[in-house]
Amino acid sequence: MADAAQTTRAWRVVLEHIERDLLDGRLGPGDRLPSERDLAADLGVGRSSVREALRVLEVMGLIRTATGSGPQSGAIVIATPSGGLAALLRLQVAAQGFALGDVVRTRLVLEDSVVTDLASGTRDTSAAHRLLDAMDADGLTTAEFLALDAQLHLALAEAGGNTVIAAMMAGLRTSIESYVLAGSAAIDDWDAMATRLRSEHRALIAAIDEGAADAARDLVHDHITGYYTAAGLTFAHRPH
Incomplete structure (x- = not known):
């Protein structure tokens, strides 16, 4: 139970960090998010927590993710929070x-x-x-x-x-x-x-x-x- 609670808190940390950047204008449509590895290192969480936060943001319609290593891979902002x-x-x-x-x-x-x-x-x-x-x-x-x-x-x-x-x-x-x-x-x-x-x-x-x-x-x-x-x-x- 403790591990599950820690995992939940961890992905919410990532979610809140990215949403704050969106709301404050540091990120906007067309911008690319840092890599999963960089976000995990910067925020002190596991990469699984980063992936969960990105999944939520994608379902919310704020980002689009693509796999691979080309210029269109990774997570790209496609909208900003609307209220x-x-x-x-x-x-x-x-x-x-x-x-x-x-x-x-x-x-x-x-x-x-x-x-x-x-x-x-x-x-x-x-x-x-x-x-x-x-x-x-x-x-x-x-x-x-x-x-x-x-x-x-x-x-x-x-x-x-x-x-x-x-x-x-x-x-x-x-x-x-x-x-x-x-x-x-x-x-x-x-x-x-x-x-x-x-x-x-x-x-x-x-x-x-x-x-x-x-x-x-x-x-x-x-x-x-x-x-x-x-x-x-x-x-x-x-x-x-």
């Missing part, structure tokens, strides 16, 4: 994950609120429209398509103007994207599913643009639960 709550949720997802049913139900609550607020008030869906167009590009891999899908839902949350909801959606993004991607393997005809998702997205954005809040709520609910059902992941009942 305390979002970072906290990403850390929770990275460290132990959330139950899939809980993620789906939380998405339903959050995105119901997002589309209602957008359709009922001043709407700026320009970022969502750009993402809709990006998702129409030829040659997208399933992972690329679903990454844009996740960004679309986040863009709507950010457009809604509720910073807490936007932070929660940003924090849950990694969990949402990973489950959705995992579920895609169970879908026999991915091209047909992608066509269906594009159509559902456009109908949802159209309802928001038209100020049809009730229709937008129904569309986002059916969109979220429909995909999870088609992928054989779960079924979330409509909240009453």
Whole structure:
């Protein structure tokens, strides 16, 4: 037990060191992290602890790692922390994950609120429209398509103007994207599913643009639960 606790403390030391450098601007997108060996030596921890911290940072979407010895190997910063709550949720997802049913139900609550607020008030869906167009590009891999899908839902949350909801959606993004991607393997005809998702997205954005809040709520609910059902992941009942 003591060894496990020491290991946990060690990788958190590495994590906090790198996050501090990111927050203070000493590291930024495009910068390469020191090698595992150098980080272990500088911080006085084992290389296994460094690897665990890097794994968490990668799941949080802050770095990308590549093996090998070429110029693109090692860990490269691809984003900076986007706020305390979002970072906290990403850390929770990275460290132990959330139950899939809980993620789906939380998405339903959050995105119901997002589309209602957008359709009922001043709407700026320009970022969502750009993402809709990006998702129409030829040659997208399933992972690329679903990454844009996740960004679309986040863009709507950010457009809604509720910073807490936007932070929660940003924090849950990694969990949402990973489950959705995992579920895609169970879908026999991915091209047909992608066509269906594009159509559902456009109908949802159209309802928001038209100020049809009730229709937008129904569309986002059916969109979220429909995909999870088609992928054989779960079924979330409509909240009453």
